[in-house]
Amino acid sequence: MRTVIYHNPACGTSRNTLALIRHAGIEPQVIEYLHEPPTRERLRELIAGAGLSVREALRRKGTPWLEMGLDDPSLDDDALLDAMLAEPVLINRPFVETDRGIRLCRPSEVVLDLLPPVARPFTKEDGEVVIDAQGRRVL
Structure with a gap:
């Protein structure tokens, strides 16, 4: 299955x-994507494919969004995209694309909707169980 993740290893x-x-x-x-940001067209495709607005795809936590005045509700999508491309840390993460679609995978287990069934147990870095010992997704 073709799968692409727009990844930040620090996240x-x-x-x-x-x-x-x-x-x-x-x-x-x-x-x-912090080192290889998507093109404007590709970023639009990711955002639209995930069913988000540009504003919903704007990352706020740990970014200069407020200092850049991006909280201004009068800013249009083009202005927000300009900012996201100039400062890729403003692009929320991680976007994942597979043959099954595109999602902003927050929380990370959202990615399971894009993957073939996984029955083996999986636990996140912080100890949270995502797939239990019986192969069931924990919600």
């Missing part, structure tokens, strides 16, 4: 998402 959610993909037996194409 626990992104690391857990990547680990779940690999746990499913898939080696994805990993794009470290």
Whole structure:
């Protein structure tokens, strides 16, 4: 299954998402978007494919969004995209694309909707069980 993750290795959610993909037996194409940001067109595709607005795809935590005035409700999508492309840390993460669709995988277990069934147990870095010993997804 073709799988692409827009990944930030410093982010626990992104690391857990990547680990779940690999746990499913898939080696994805990993794009470290802070170093290789998507094009404007690709970013629009990811956001629209995930069913989000541009504003919903804007990361706030740990970013300069407030200092950049991006809380201004009058800013249009083009202005927000300009900011996200100029400062890729403003792109929320991780976006994952497979043959089954595109999702912003927050929380990380959202990625399971894009993967073939996984029956082996999986626990996140912080100890939270995502798939139990019986192979059931824990909600």
